[in-house]
Amino acid sequence: MKDSPSPLTNAPRRSAFRRRLLRWYDREKRRLPWRETVDPYAIWLSEIMLQQTTVATVLPRWERFLARWPTVEELAAAPAAEVLHEWSGLGYYARARNLHRAAGIVAREHAGRLPSTVEELRRLPGMGPYTAAAVASIAFGEAVAVLDANVERVLARLVALEEDSRSAGGKRHLREWAAALLDPNRPGDHNQALMELGATLCTPKAPACGRCPAAGDCLGRRSGQPERYPLRPARAPMEQAREVALVLARGGRFLVLRRQDGVSFGGMWELPRVRCTANEEPGKAAHRAARELARLPAAKVTGPLLELRHTVMRTKIHLMLWRAAAGAGAVSLRPPHCEFRWIRPRDWAELPKSSTQARIARYLLREGQKK
DNA sequence: AAGACGTGGAG
DNA sequence: TCTCCAAGTCT
Secondary structure: OOOOOOHHHOHHHHHHHHHHHHHHHHHHOOOOHHHOOOOHHHHHHHHHHOOOOOHHHHHHHHHHHHHHOOOHHHHHHOOHHHHHHHHOOOOOOHHHHHHHHHHHHHHHHOOOOOOOOHHHHOOOOOOOHHHHHHHHHHHHOOOOOOOOHHHHHHHHHHOOOOOOOOOHHHHHHHHHHHHHHOOOOOHHHHHHHHHHHHHHOOOOOOOOHHHOOOHHHOHHHHOOOHHHOOOOOOOOOOEEEEEEEEEEEEOOEEEEEEEOOOOOOOOOEEOOEEEOOOOOOHHHHHHHHHHHHHOOOOOEEEEEEEEEEEEEOOEEEEEEEEEEEOOOOOOOOOOOEEEEEEEOHHHHOOOOOOHHHHHHHHHHHHHHHHO
16 A cells, blocks of 8 residues: 555545545435444444445345344344245345344343444444444444445446455455444544445446546546456356256145255245256156155146246356156255245245245235135 | 456446 | 446345
């Protein structure tokens, strides 16, 4: 940082930068509900939900979650499955499990009061460097800088960082800049202002430098191509896959399986489903799903019901839903599944599900009502 | 340290 | 249609 050509190495310039940033924030900030509260629990919840998730998605879910569990103690007392169900569709489901575990710790070991320092917060499950710093600064006024994807982009542009921003060295430099620029008098607002800048003006594409309060200090802007920053390695290419999911029926009900904690979609209930191997026919895969996931080799596959496409992480999935009669035999599970139920479509609505499984559940409910 | 972990909206 | 990616954490 000391060798950097940035004018912000100069202390008076840094303080002018802070002033301009905060003035802009005070004037232009969006009215977001978690900015209207001082409840550390509510702020914490917003930070967890906002991880890799857009404001628009979070808004209604944050309100609903808080209405259901207004305090840490109430959240701690809730069954994990209900918390997970409330999280359905938000993705990154480990967040819900960690949040619930952390609530239990706060309730039991901290008398229901969230710890107020980064150091203590950091020990709670799901509290990484970003979230701990965000909660400590926003809810408790601790003078610590956050470094999220917004701040990373703003700072990388500000100093025209010619280094992979995700590399160890790049991150170290960004952390140093974030700490040096932090306004110790209003750390929470300063952090939010930097993130707000990244979210609204200093956007990944077509940044609005003309309206930016930091434009005068920005080396990225001076370079003429601010959108070149932050430098990042290319992403892995998308993959394609076919999957078969099974409505495996027995006595007017069908089989759903619960996934273990700690695997993808941990804790969620789903139909038996398998990834097709190369050139494997869907009908074959459907029978394999019954055989391998539930140990029901007597299952009789009767036909396709529905096809849909969705994307999970870096895989585009062509999902085919098939119907089968379970036949005789007891269900026996193996990882990643740990529990099963024979249910009707309307019962499945009550269980935590991924977005895709929820689509299937809605389809089955509609089909069931036609008869 | 690199890779896994979801989803939906924007351009 | 398709790529990019959003207030990251964990292993």
